[in-house]
Amino acid sequence: MPQVMRGSPVHDVVVIGSGAGGGTVAHVLTKLGVKVTLLEAGAMLNPARDYKEHKTPADYPHRGAGDDAASYFGRKDFGFFSAPTGYWEIDEEPYTVAEGSQFRWFRSRILGGRTNHYGRISLRFADYDFKASLLNDGLGSDWPVSYEEIAPYYDKAEDFIGICGTAEGLRSAPDGKFLPAPALRVHEHLIQKSSRKLNIPCVPSRMAILTKPKNGRLACHYCGQCGRGCVTASNYSSSQVQIFPAMKTGLLTVIPNAMVREIITGADGKAKAVSYIDKTTRTEKQINCRVVVLAASACESARLLLNSKSSRHPDGLANSSGSVGRNLTDTVGYSLGGYVPALEGMMKHDTDGYAGGHVYMPWWGLEQKNKDFPRGYHIEVGGGYGMPMLGSFNGVCRSHEGYGAGLKKAILDSYGCSVGFAGRGEMIPNAKSYCDIDPHVVDRWGIPVLRFHFEWSDYELKMVKHMHDTFAAIIEGMGGRVNGPKTVADTARAISTPGEIIHELGTVRMGSDPSTSALNKYSQAHDVKNVFVADAAPFVTNPDKNPTLTICAMAWRASEFIAEGLKKGEL
Known part of the structure; x- marks a missing residue:
């Protein structure tokens, strides 16, 4: 009892x-x-x-990677250096997924x-x-x-949390009460220039990060490690x-x-x-x-x-309406990267700013009549000189033939020359996407667990193709080359796994x-x-x-x- x-x-x-x-x-x-x-x-x-803010891989014998880190400091699904976040799978708190569905549930x-x-x-x-x-x-x-x-x-x-950004007068992105936005970084200037050629707005991001002191909290000191937590509570x-x-x-x-x-x-x-x-x-x-x-x-x-x-x-x-658990949705996600030769040869330096893009692209297609999906998406961007970690240069190592000085030069030359784009789009609720109680499974505490049912519709799948084509056009407008195929042959495989965006x-x-x-x-x-x-x-x-x-x-x-x-x- x-x-x-x-x-x-x-x-x-x-x-x-x-x-x-x-x-x-x-x-x-x-x-x-x-x-x-x-x-x-x-x-x-x-x-x-x-929080492991301001720590480097060299500060730990396992360099923050692999099973050594997991056994030594506990498992972290977003990496050893991430702030304590939770897990996709918790042994004592399972969930189930109905046959024919996919879903990943992240719990903190x-x-x-x-x-x-x-x-x-x-x-x-x-x-x-x-x-x-x-x-x-x-x-x-x-x-x-x-x-x-x-x-x-x-x-x-x-006003209480502190959001930085700029007023832009866009219907798709209502303006708020903003702190000053930080300056753009080099790759963001190039992205903004390319996107504007396509009539896509590229504006300062709206972020819950202080650029001025507020309510007793210090302003961000631009260490670029927001994902690790922030001991100054600037974010x-x-x-x-x-x-x-x-x-x-x-x-x-x-x-x-x-x-x-x-x-x-x-x-x-x-x-x-x-x-x-x-x-x-x-x-x-x-x-x-x-x-x-x-x-x-x-x-x-x-x-x-x-x-x-x-x-x-x-x-x-x-639940007299029977609606509890129904109308489950997640954000539509798709990502694409590219290599930009114009960024080669720059002096390597700490990329000033907070972690994440200093710019983003609000939805620009409210009046578009020729698209084959009903709603829209925004674009988040990545790039710059992130702190090198174990695995940061796996791609170069796979593509470069040789080792030693030649490999080191290839790594140095390509460092900071990549950009990335992530689309985050609207999902229309559908009757096939919901969660209910699994009648046969309980967690460690004897509590019945959730069972997930999920299906993307054609609306979301068609949006992914539009995302790919848009990202490719921006990369090519920068004089860059797309990492991957020119087109998306199978949008059902390219779209994010349901639940993966954690929205x-x-x-x-x-x-x-x-x-x-x-x-x-x-x-x-x-x-x-x-x-x-x-x-x-x-x-x-x-x-x-x-x-x-x-x-x-x-x-x-x-x-x-x-x-x-x-x-x-x-x-």
Whole structure:
């Protein structure tokens, strides 16, 4: 039986998950005087211990590679030097994939979740991303909120987190409250020049990285190692920017290593407690509460709701519509690289700036009539002199005949001469892409696991061909040569593996009609008024924009609604 202490207090708000959504909820509610208890399935974060910023391969006997690193310091699926991020596969927490489908599910198991490592690209959704009907293509559904309703919360999130960028006046990329953007690097100047010949906008990236001090945080010192975590908190992570400061108020309690099993409801059908496994003692506990906020990630939140069954909620909590787990989407991904001879012969140097591109290309095809797919994509760019690591020059070693001085010269000559392009496109929800509970498999804690069903449609496959042709044209416009074939013969093989971009969302959709959606416009469950979802699960569409900034904005809005409801005694 779950461990419940006699006379256990009733907590105001219990938040499940500590990523962008959970961190924002904790920050906003504590600022408004609400006591919050946050449950995190992973360990507590210690940036000084867990981040390997400013370290080089030579600092470690295994040079940060292979099984030696894995056994010595623990497995890291994004490489030894990456910030603690989680894993594609967790032995004690399996998931299954239905026959004929593919899906990879990345889970973070440490305070701050994916915000410890994510690319920090911070893009507002456009007006038509919230209202698909504006595009007049008959595809997708409208959100129950508009851009105008969410814009003030974008303002609040950007102003607090700190987003660098420039105002460009593009409908596909709404402007925000920006810090100054850093200067472009050499390869980015060449990319921008080539893209503009094709009438493709190439503008400074919008990134959750400080270029000026803000809220007690130092400006980025351009070490270029953002993927390793940031001990100065110059880039955004919910742990350092929101959760640690909220803990100092005395209003936030964090319980790490808490694997939530289900949300328990009372006779009135409302949530009254959260049941979780204390992974350190392997005992089950319950925590009583007035409000539950799920922010565990889109698929984990769906799993918790589906597993929270009772006589009042036989199909899972907040699921009278049958929509929980449905409408699963991921971002469409495709990448292509090229070699640019114009970059040869440059003096080798540290490429100043943050990790990731200082420019990106917002979608430019809103008015295009001749394309054979309905929506769009943006382009992220790479290049420059990254820190050499083990494996950095495998490609040169494979292509160059010989060894010794000749091979070293080939490596030096080609260093920094490559550019890369990654497309990130919109997926239209379809009935064949969803997650449900596997009836036969449980995890180490006895909790039923998710089963994934997924299928790209022709819309997404045709987009990949357009991406390839566009990237190739930009590379050739730089006087470069494409690494790989001139055309994509098999788009089904070229497109990203479902889940691989780690932008899965839409599984607990919001809407105005309780018969077709799980949540209302405030991310509040139609069926259970004291349950909210504050990650990407409520999203109705999956536009060509990275979701984190919108998660923060929507979570901020929901938090203010929760605080007002508690104040009025309505929750």
